[in-house]
Amino acid sequence: MISEKIILATLMTVSIGAVAGYLGTLMLSKRMSLVGGPLGHLTLPGITLALIYGFDVSIGAFLILILAILVIWLFEKRTKLPLETLTAVVFSSSVAVAFLFLPSEEVELALIGNISQLTLLTTVLSVSLSILAFLIVRKIYKKMVFIAISEDLAKSEGIKVDKYNLVYLLTVALVIGLGIRIVGSLLTAAIVSIPAATSKNLSINMKQYVYGGAIAGGLASLIGITIYQVFPIPAGPAIIISSAGLFLLSTIFKKN
Amino acid sequence: MSQNSLALQVKNLSVTLNHQQIIEDLSFEVKRGETLVVLGPNGAGKTTLLRALLGIIPYKGEVKWNIKNISYLPPKELMQTKEIIPLTVEDFFSLKEVTKQKASASLDSVGLASDLLKERIAHLSTGQFQRLSIAWALVDKPDTLLFDEPTLGIDIGGTETIYSLLHKFWEKQELTILLVTHDLSIVWGHADNVLCLNKRGLCYGVPSRALTTKKLKELYGVGVKYYKHGK
Numbered sequence: 001m002i003s004e005k006i007i008l009a010t011l012m013t014v015s016i017g018a019v020a021g022y023l024g025t026l027m028l029s030k031r032m033s034l035v036g037g038p039l040g041h042l043t044l045p046g047i048t049l050a051l052i053y054g055f056d057v058s059i060g061a062f063l064i065l066i067l068a069i070l071v072i073w074l075f076e077k078r079t080k081l082p083l084e085t086l087t088a089v090v091f092s093s094s095v096a097v098a099f100l101f102l103p104s105e106e107v108e109l110a111l112i113g114n115i116s117q118l119t120l121l122t123t124v125l126s127v128s129l130s131i132l133a134f135l136i137v138r139k140i141y142k143k144m145v146f147i148a149i150s151e152d153l154a155k156s157e158g159i160k161v162d163k164y165n166l167v168y169l170l171t172v173a174l175v176i177g178l179g180i181r182i183v184g185s186l187l188t189a190a191i192v193s194i195p196a197a198t199s200k201n202l203s204i205n206m207k208q209y210v211y212g213g214a215i216a217g218g219l220a221s222l223i224g225i226t227i228y229q230v231f232p233i234p235a236g237p238a239i240i241i242s243s244a245g246l247f248l249l250s251t252i253f254k255k256n
Numbered sequence: 257m258s259q260n261s262l263a264l265q266v267k268n269l270s271v272t273l274n275h276q277q278i279i280e281d282l283s284f285e286v287k288r289g290e291t292l293v294v295l296g297p298n299g300a301g302k303t304t305l306l307r308a309l310l311g312i313i314p315y316k317g318e319v320k321w322n323i324k325n326i327s328y329l330p331p332k333e334l335m336q337t338k339e340i341i342p343l344t345v346e347d348f349f350s351l352k353e354v355t356k357q358k359a360s361a362s363l364d365s366v367g368l369a370s371d372l373l374k375e376r377i378a379h380l381s382t383g384q385f386q387r388l389s390i391a392w393a394l395v396d397k398p399d400t401l402l403f404d405e406p407t408l409g410i411d412i413g414g415t416e417t418i419y420s421l422l423h424k425f426w427e428k429q430e431l432t433i434l435l436v437t438h439d440l441s442i443v444w445g446h447a448d449n450v451l452c453l454n455k456r457g458l459c460y461g462v463p464s465r466a467l468t469t470k471k472l473k474e475l476y477g478v479g480v481k482y483y484k485h486g487k
Contacts, residue, residue, distance in 0.1 A: 156328035
């Protein structure tokens with residue numbers, strides 16, 4: 001008999017994994033796959049505050065991420081430095097501050113995640129937010145690809161580039177905030193980058209690529225959760241290793 | 257000249273970016289159906305001029321468009337980013353929200369078969385991609401096309417194809433074309449008017465009168481051979 005906790009964990013991880021893979025395909029087009037890592041790391045002060053004051057880690061992560069992303073967005077407008085450079089500036093400062101306060105016994109939880117204490121409410125919220133993120137990404141996807149191809153061209157077509165970039169970054173924050181629940185702050189780059197890379201290997205058009213990312217992310221989560229139940233290893237690393245396995249398989253069947 | 261016959265009026269345009277003046281006090285006009293070639297060496301401010309005309313960057317002076325449907329085509333940028341995700345030709349058109357039928361008709365108009373719709377754009381030859389770029393830029397039947405260095409990195413055969421195609425659309429759709437290039441040979445075959453730009457406007461008018469050996473030397477900084485031409 002499968003326990004209720006396992007069903008909740010599976011529902012949550014598969015939906016977060018799928019939306020992270022879906023968003024990851026867009027991040028890859030903007031050469032921002034690795035940004036998922038720094039963004040995950042800069043949630044550490046939020047997670048630290050949550051652990052010290054006893055509230056949900058995702059709430060702490062969201063607040064810090066939204067603040068950081070607004071700061072990065074403003075810096076980008078002001079300095080025109082690449083987003084990844086500004087992210088690096090903000091995330092490294094953020095990690096340094098977090099380690100001043102992070103309780104040593106909570107380090108592992110903060111870094112690689114923990115899904116053993118799930119409640120129904122947390123799961124419903126996480127799944128709902130994953131669906132919301134999916135709908136936002138679907139809405140902005142084509143315009144963001146247009147912007148990635150040529151920002152000038154997009155502007156000449158009347159696309160509000162700043163507005164789309166802001167919505168995109170806030171969605172990245174939402175998905176990274178959800179992602180830290182399952183893989184912690186250390187491994188978030190993996191849940192957005194590996195499924196997208198897997199999908200790119202196997203796709204011959206945009207539709208296959210986009211939904212392939214979601215399928216690869218969801219499938220890796222499902223396999224990871226199954227491994228987590230059979231072997232005594234944490235769910236976060238199990239999901240990432242499964243995702244890496246799917247990527248390796250995709251290199252064998254690469255289509256393009 | 258009646259205001260209606262003008263597609264674009266530019267008066268005293270100046271652009272400063274990062275505290276550096278890129279364009280200084282530039283004035284010119286473009287009539288409907290005219291092909292204006294903006295000629296200048298690398299770094300002369302040609303792309304900046306197009307970006308200012310499109311309102312993408314801030315400027316001082318007056319830019320007055322009398323037409324609304326303007327298409328911009330930077331082929332070099334498209335070449336560099338065409339492989340960022342797996343895009344078929346159909347996907348590429350879908351970014352502009354055009355129907356498959358329209359995309360197919362547009363391909364046909366540049367001499368590409370509609371079965372290319374399912375082909376990855378990364379797999380097209382350079383010549384096919386150039387044709388596709390033109391089809392893509394013209395799919396919405398714009399009144400004006402702003403074309404940035406259309407032949408950069410293209411061989412002579414490919415270059416001629418692009419201009420033949422543009423000429424065809426110019427005749428059929430009464431397309432107004434603003435084309436920036438550093439390539440002097442384009443002016444003789446295709447320009448109604450030429451604007452020499454190197455931060456300031458150094459010459460402007462019908463090529464046979466505007467492009468003197470002295471002006472070319474001033475523009476490029478070295479002696480440039482003065483070709484015999486028909487215009």
